[in-house]
Amino acid sequence: MGDQDDQGVWGRSAWPVWTPARPASRAAHIRGVVVLSLLLVWPLREALGPDRVWPETLVVRVALGAVTLLYAAGWLGAMVAGVRLPPRRRILLIGTLFALAVVAALLRDGPSYLGHAGVFGFALAVAAWLLPARWSVLLGVTTWALQVLTLGVAPGPVVWEHVGGLVPGIVIPVAVTLLIRLVVQLGQAREEIAALAAAAERDRLARDLHDVLGHSLTTITVKSGLARRVLESGGDPELALAELRDVERLSRQAHGEVRLTVSGRRRPSLAAELAGARAALRAAGIGAVLPPSADHVRADLAGPFAYVLREGVTNVIRHSGANRCEVLLGDDWLEVRDDGPGQHVEGPGNGLSGLAERLRAVGGRIEAGPLPGGGFRLRASRA
Structure with missing residues (x-):
């Protein structure tokens, strides 16, 4: 149960909203219904017990018993399912309970009984449960x-x-019900926070694994293909063995990066990514023009730029068909350009979406699109 606006339990329009119980919480829901039912035992005994002074007329006695039971049943139903109703029906339900309380009091002892403490306690409890707290x-x-x-x-x-x-007949029902309502809201908020945290962690894992494995698997594929072509053409076996050793090294490196990613301890290095980009482009037969160092890049941008560089080079190798790739690097911007005729992506895929999220976290943005003279450009910057 929560509120429809952000003003909290005292908000002017803070109508409690029903959140369907998950299977794991149905047992607790049933226990709540049982507890609410037990709360009716003593009031019903007081109202209908044999030690009470009953009206002399049988018809009035029957009517009093029926109205009292209907009042109790209405209270139980309102507490259990009333929060599923829209606001107007809630108001109608509460008005009906007040009317039943008035009728029961009149049948019991006439108009003077309306001033008896506790006559409207259950109706007020429903009001505190279903209405905005201020109301x-x-x-x-x-x-x-x-x-x-x-x-x-x-x-x-x-x-x-x-x-x-x-x-006490007014304060206790309202105060206790509002306190229970607040506890329920806090419990639901805790569950929502846990669900959001789990969703955020899943998104992080999906984004990081895409960035880590996409580049590593692409480089492994390129180097494996190069080694195969060397062996098939009868070339230098030492060259093929060197490529296979790189494949083994990259596989072990990817395994370690996946472990660090899952544990949330992986910290990307822009300098390492530059070295990896140079090796991957060389293996793919693409000419590389890379900056000699990344020391001048701002510290808070080095990590996001490392991911941008990895994704950009991976897309050049996989999609561009380029002969040349150029990486330009400034203090607060990075560009990956190629001269290929191929289309990298049709719309923002998982990689570009993940990069956009990383750049937004540091106040930056990502731009991707074809160059006027041909080729493709991926740019990350912070204004």
Whole structure:
């Protein structure tokens, strides 16, 4: 149960909203219904027990019993399922419960019984459960004032002890119900935070694994293909063995990076990515023009730029068909350009979406698109 606006439990429009119980919480839901049912035992015994003074007329007795049971059933149903109703039906339900309480009081002992403490306690509890909290408090104050007025117009002198005794019958149902409501809201907020945290962790793993494995597997594929072509053409076996050793090294490196990614301890290095990009482009037969170092890049941008460089070079190797790739690097910007005729992607894929999220976290942005003279450009920058 939560509120429809951001003003909290005291918000003007803070109508409690029902959140369907998950299978794991159905047992708790059933226990709650049982507890609510037990709360009716003592009031029903007080109202319908054999030690009470019943009206003399049988018809009135039957009517009183029926109205009391209907009042109790209405209270139980409202507490269990009332939060599923829209606001207007909630107001109608609460008005019906107040009407049943009035009828029961009139059948019990006439108009004077309307000033009895606790007559409207269950109806006020429903109001505190279903209405905005401010409304329920105002309704409680109004109910107390009307009960005091009833005592004032009743025959005989006003007993001020009775007036003071009305206060607990108003305050306790409203205050306790609002407290329970707040506890439920806090519990739901805790569950929502846990769900959001789990979703964020899944997104992080998906993004990081894409960035890590995409580049590593692409480089492994390129080097394996190069070694195969060397062996098939009868070339230098030492060259093929060197490529296969790189494949083994890259596989072990990828395994370690995956472990660090899953544990959340992986920290990308822009300098390492430059070295890896140079080796991957060489193996793919693509001419590489890379900056000699990345020491001048701002520290908070080095990590995101490392991911951009890895994704950009991977896309050049996989999609571009380029002969040349150039990486330009400034203090707060990075560009990966190629001269290929191929289309890298049709719209933002997982890689570019992940890069955009990383850049937004540091106040940057990602741009990708064809160059006017041919080729493709991937740019990351912070204004």
